[in-house]
Amino acid sequence: MTPMTPTFHDRAEDLVQRTGARVTRQRVEVLAVLLAARRALSHHEIEGRVNRGAGMDRVTVYRVLEWLTSHHLAHKIAGDDRVWRFNAAGDEPERTHAHAHFKCNDCGEVICLDEATAARSVPLPSGFHPQEVELTVKGLCAGCAPAAAAQRRSRAHAQHRH
Amino acid sequence: MTPMTPTFHDRAEDLVQRTGARVTRQRVEVLAVLLAARRALSHHEIEGRVNRGAGMDRVTVYRVLEWLTSHHLAHKIAGDDRVWRFNAAGDEPERTHAHAHFKCNDCGEVICLDEATAARSVPLPSGFHPQEVELTVKGLCAGCAPAAAAQRRSRAHAQHRH
DNA sequence: GTTTTCGCGCAACTCTGTTGCATTAGAACT
DNA sequence: AGTTCTAATGCAACAGAGTTGCGCGAAAAC
Ligand SMILES: [Mn+2]
Ligand SMILES: [Mn+2]
Ligand SMILES: [Zn+2]
Ligand SMILES: [Zn+2]
Numbered sequence A, B: 001m002t003p004m005t006p007t008f009h010d011r012a013e014d015l016v017q018r019t020g021a022r023v024t025r026q027r028v029e030v031l032a033v034l035l036a037a038r039r040a041l042s043h044h045e046i047e048g049r050v051n052r053g054a055g056m057d058r059v060t061v062y063r064v065l066e067w068l069t070s071h072h073l074a075h076k077i078a079g080d081d082r083v084w085r086f087n088a089a090g091d092e093p094e095r096t097h098a099h100a101h102f103k104c105n106d107c108g109e110v111i112c113l114d115e116a117t118a119a120r121s122v123p124l125p126s127g128f129h130p131q132e133v134e135l136t137v138k139g140l141c142a143g144c145a146p147a148a149a150a151q152r153r154s155r156a157h158a159q160h161r162h
Numbered sequence C: 001g002t003t004t005t006c007g008c009g010c011a012a013c014t015c016t017g018t019t020g021c022a023t024t025a026g027a028a029c030t
Numbered sequence D: 001a002g003t004t005c006t007a008a009t010g011c012a013a014c015a016g017a018g019t020t021g022c023g024c025g026a027a028a029a030c
Helices: A008-018 A026-038 A044-051 A060-070 A144-161 B005-018 B027-037 B041-052 B059-072 B145-161
Strands: A074-078 A084-088 A099-104 A110-117 A129-140 B072-079 B084-088 B101-103 B111-117 B129-140
Touching: A026 A044, A026 A060, A026 A084, A026 B005, A026 B101, A044 A060, A044 A084, A044 A110, A074 B129, A144 B059, B005 B027, B005 B059, B027 B059, B027 B084, B041 B072, B041 B084, B059 B084, B129 B145
Parallel strands: A099 A129, B101 B129
Antiparallel strands: A074 A084, A099 A110, A129 B129, B072 B084, B101 B111
């Protein structure tokens, strides 16, 4: 009956509750989707997953994501495809988000690299005042790396034959 | 008469020439603007500066920037405001772009930190294949840091009086 | 000078995200 | 439970950044 594993739904409901603000179906559902995901999700992906259930306006999804972010229940990552990706916030001390990210150059998937504490101590011009450091590793994910290798192989074959 | 310092214009012309492709007024002008800038410029800024001269369609500016980037005469940086910023490529070995960037949280200005060679050796999940590392330091630039400090000061004063 | 073709200008379009406003529904208080 | 208050939702219209298609113009090759 319930479209989402109860655990995520319940955890989400609890987290929204604790903020003191209104706990709406929309907030709980979106947060549950984020909790269930093992990677950062775009607005499109979130909207798709959430609308297997009741249904929710796209604007509402945008507003809920903004709300979750401002209440530190989620954080967002800017992609080079001009799309924000979101994931549920871990148990980091409020407002840090001090971990690195990996972005696949092939499929666009984004994951958090929770262990990697970004390298501080970058030399800045005088007068500049650092606040946060953002570290993104780009490359091929486990799914795409073999495929890319195979493609390179077959291209080499083709050239050879020709 | 000529709106741009001749040096940049000539360097730009030479660089476009060397690619073997057609050297058009538009390519030369845009590249000259990038060479003259001490920071990364958005499409808007480039269009503005370029149109003090003859005049150029916005789509052409987009296409020229894409062309410059693909020929390694410029590189682009994704901002969290969903806007690309460009600057002329330095003398780095082709296609690396291995330096870090600084972005001001107040005015949005982006500069390249050429000395800072990004920290490699980020531990990845197995099967993942790294290709590039992107390092962005966010904070306040030399122009905005004093202003922000002054603002904090006056806010504290106000609270104190009250 | 003629021909070829690449690049430009213009208009229309797409995609991601925002804003305004009337309506709905949490939750607090009888 | 019913009433009230207000925050949040739904819908429609909008905005900004970048893209696409196509006819025309101007580099450069001949
Ligand atoms: Mn993250
Ligand atoms: Mn750079
Ligand atoms: Zn991938
Ligand atoms: Zn600044």
